[in-house]
Amino acid sequence: MVVVMVILPSSTVAASSNISLENCPQTCGNVHVPFPFGFGRPECAKNSSFLLECNQSSSLFRGELIDKSRQFISLNGWPLIISPTGNRFIGFGCNTLARMYDREGILESACVSMCNNLSDIRNDGSCSSFGCCQTPIPSHLDQVNFTVSYAFLNKSIWKFSPCSYAFVVAKSFDISKLDFLGPPKTFPSRLPVVFEWVIGDNGGCQDYCGPNAKCSYADTVGGFRCLCKPGFIGNPYGPLGCQDIDECNEPKKYPCHGTCQNTIGSYTCEEKAHKTTWPIILGISLGFALVCLVIGAWWLSKMLKKRREMKLRSQFFKQNGGLLLQQQLSSTEGNVERTKIFSTKELERATDNFNRNRILGQGGQGTVYKGMLVDGRIVAVKKSKGLDEEKVKDFINEVIILTQINHRNIVKLLGCCLETEVPLLVYEFIPNGTLFQYIHGENEDFPLSWERRVTIALEVASALSYLHSAASIPIYHRDVKSSNILLDEKYKAKVSDFGASRSIAIDQTHLTTNVQGTFGFGVVLVELLTGKKPVSLERTEGGRNLASHFILSMEENNLFNILDARVKDTSAHEEIIKVAKLAYRCLSLSGKKRPRMIEIAVELEQIRFLQNNSNGQKNHEEIRYVETEVTNHWDVASRAALSIDMEPPFSSESSGLLEKQVSSNIK
Numbered sequence: 001m002v003v004v005m006v007i008l009p010s011s012t013v014a015a016s017s018n019i020s021l022e023n024c025p026q027t028c029g030n031v032h033v034p035f036p037f038g039f040g041r042p043e044c045a046k047n048s049s050f051l052l053e054c055n056q057s058s059s060l061f062r063g064e065l066i067d068k069s070r071q072f073i074s075l076n077g078w079p080l081i082i083s084p085t086g087n088r089f090i091g092f093g094c095n096t097l098a099r100m101y102d103r104e105g106i107l108e109s110a111c112v113s114m115c116n117n118l119s120d121i122r123n124d125g126s127c128s129s130f131g132c133c134q135t136p137i138p139s140h141l142d143q144v145n146f147t148v149s150y151a152f153l154n155k156s157i158w159k160f161s162p163c164s165y166a167f168v169v170a171k172s173f174d175i176s177k178l179d180f181l182g183p184p185k186t187f188p189s190r191l192p193v194v195f196e197w198v199i200g201d202n203g204g205c206q207d208y209c210g211p212n213a214k215c216s217y218a219d220t221v222g223g224f225r226c227l228c229k230p231g232f233i234g235n236p237y238g239p240l241g242c243q244d245i246d247e248c249n250e251p252k253k254y255p256c257h258g259t260c261q262n263t264i265g266s267y268t269c270e271e272k273a274h275k276t277t278w279p280i281i282l283g284i285s286l287g288f289a290l291v292c293l294v295i296g297a298w299w300l301s302k303m304l305k306k307r308r309e310m311k312l313r314s315q316f317f318k319q320n321g322g323l324l325l326q327q328q329l330s331s332t333e334g335n336v337e338r339t340k341i342f343s344t345k346e347l348e349r350a351t352d353n354f355n356r357n358r359i360l361g362q363g364g365q366g367t368v369y370k371g372m373l374v375d376g377r378i379v380a381v382k383k384s385k386g387l388d389e390e391k392v393k394d395f396i397n398e399v400i401i402l403t404q405i406n407h408r409n410i411v412k413l414l415g416c417c418l419e420t421e422v423p424l425l426v427y428e429f430i431p432n433g434t435l436f437q438y439i440h441g442e443n444e445d446f447p448l449s450w451e452r453r454v455t456i457a458l459e460v461a462s463a464l465s466y467l468h469s470a471a472s473i474p475i476y477h478r479d480v481k482s483s484n485i486l487l488d489e490k491y492k493a494k495v496s497d498f499g500a501s502r503s504i505a506i507d508q509t510h511l512t513t514n515v516q517g518t519f520g521f522g523v524v525l526v527e528l529l530t531g532k533k534p535v536s537l538e539r540t541e542g543g544r545n546l547a548s549h550f551i552l553s554m555e556e557n558n559l560f561n562i563l564d565a566r567v568k569d570t571s572a573h574e575e576i577i578k579v580a581k582l583a584y585r586c587l588s589l590s591g592k593k594r595p596r597m598i599e600i601a602v603e604l605e606q607i608r609f610l611q612n613n614s615n616g617q618k619n620h621e622e623i624r625y626v627e628t629e630v631t632n633h634w635d636v637a638s639r640a641a642l643s644i645d646m647e648p649p650f651s652s653e654s655s656g657l658l659e660k661q662v663s664s665n666i667k
Contacts (some may be wrong), residue, residue: 145169
């Protein structure tokens with residue numbers, strides 16, 4: 001362990017000139033010594049505290065500043081501190097802990113240098129690589145003790161790094177000149193250190209200052225210095241003090257475009273007489289007029305922009321069916337009066353100006369954002385895509401349909417906004433994602449058991465049955481699929497996305513063969529049974545379409561080979577067969593042969609009742625054709641009617657639930 005010694009006390013902070021007393025030595029080697037410091041005779045310094053010695057090596061010192069055996073620097077009795085701005089504390093060596101303490105033994109600073117072997121040590125002078133660390137010097141220190149030790153007790157490191165170093169050194173010193181890897185005796189015993197000095201720590205500093213000088217408190221040092229007053233230059237500590245500056249002799253530093261007259265501590269400048277008043281007045285007037293013009297133009301443009309926005313919002317409101325919706329809101333029938341028409345500002349505030357970070361999902365029909373209303377309710381704001389007439393009609397149709405719906409298993413519409421170019425819908429927020437995610441993904445918090453699958457199927461069937469039979473006007477959801485079935489905080493099913501729905505008048509029920517609600521529900525039942533996606537390119541060509549693959553398996557009495565393992569492992573074989581037969585009937589290509597949703601709901605209710613009241617082990621039974629035959633086979637032409645709809649869910653809070661899902665869209 002080596003601790004170096006100090007050789008050069010100097011001041012880089014004092015603002016005095018290098019002026020010594022007359023008849024006193026001026027320099028020691030190449031170092032100039034200004035008053036109040038001095039050497040040679042006691043009267044050459046202000047007092048004994050500032051008296052230095054000059055040795056034969058042309059270095060200044062006042063006794064030994066460091067005890068090598070005790071490893072400390074002490075300036076006790078000197079008007080000096082170790083400069084916090086001119087020095088740095090260095091630690092060098094492999095896994096070396098360098099610490100610096102003050103006079104009271106309190107740890108002031110420390111650093112650790114790390115390396116694995118000697119090749120890691122790179123002394124490039126910056127002390128920012130392996131094997132070297134550095135830390136600033138705290139303020140107000142006139143004595144420091146420093147130690148070095150190994151940071152980790154790893155004896156294998158000691159073998160290649162026998163020595164560690166800790167020292168204070170001037171920042172200007174290039175430490176790359178030091179040979180840290182050589183023998184300790186080759187390491188220098190002295191290094192330069194910068195000191196800052198003051199003449200006292202109280203108000204008596206004026207006794208030290210010469211004429212035209214003033215006291216200045218140095219906070220980092222904790223004492224006073226003398227400075228020349230403005231307009232004066234010289235040594236503020238000398239008996240002659242500071243001398244007046246003749247500013248007129250330094251025109252570059254003190255410019256004057258007229259007649260310059262030096263004064264004590266300053267100077268005057270008389271401008272040449274010429275008519276300069278009117279250009280100044282004209283310039284000021286033109287500048288003021290220009291400012292007024294800019295402000296007026298800005299205010300006018302802002303008002304015009306606001307008026308255009310109001311006019312545009314009114315135009316969009318009419319274009320998006322606002323007048324028709326207002327007429328319906330004035331009605332007292334159903335739940336229409338409960339629907340709120342939101343303003344653009346309300347929804348911009350709720351969604352943080354439709355921030356991308358608020359996006360819950362994106363799909364073919366639009367983008368859905370998560371928002372929070374002023375009353376604290378969390379909502380899902382649906383922003384439709386495009387402006388073509390067909391999509392606007394879908395939007396209006398969805399609003400009209402949902403305002404007539406009041407069912408616990410159907411997503412509730414809270415309101416809409418018609419003031420934007422793209423209409424907006426505001427739904428209740430459903431937090432737990434889509435059924436698609438739970439069927440085709442792993443979820444430890446909510447494992448999709450067979451009993452829960454039957455319950456979800458019943459909840460969806462009840463909602464669709466309500467739409468078909470109990471609503472004032474029959475409503476047919478033409479895009480029933482697992483990604484449009486959401487799960488609330490209690491994992492109850494809620495049917496969503498009515499953009500493709502149609503309401504059918506009572507005398508037009510013969511048109512129900514054109515809608516695919518029952519058929520789509522059949523696909524959902526098959527998903528619940530098999531755990532497979534409606535369309536998947538990963539399956540073989542004959543089984544890429546789940547509906548056709550399921551019907552073929554039923555016809556070949558091969559149901560249990562395609563069931564989801566979580567379903568097949570249950571003992572509810574009887575209920576599974578009943579649900580499979582029901583799904584088989586729902587997938588009939590003939591609409592007349594598909595069961596009505598109310599019949600499906602009744603059958604699922606019976607299955608759940610059987611499920612809750614069954615006792616004993618259920619036996620595996622052979623599957624036979626259902627009573628309703630599928631007269632049209634699933635050939636290539638019929639499979640072509642299926643397409644892939646990339647639309648992620650919009651109700652999930654987790655970014656992991658926003659992946660695009662592949663599901664079938666029955667055209």
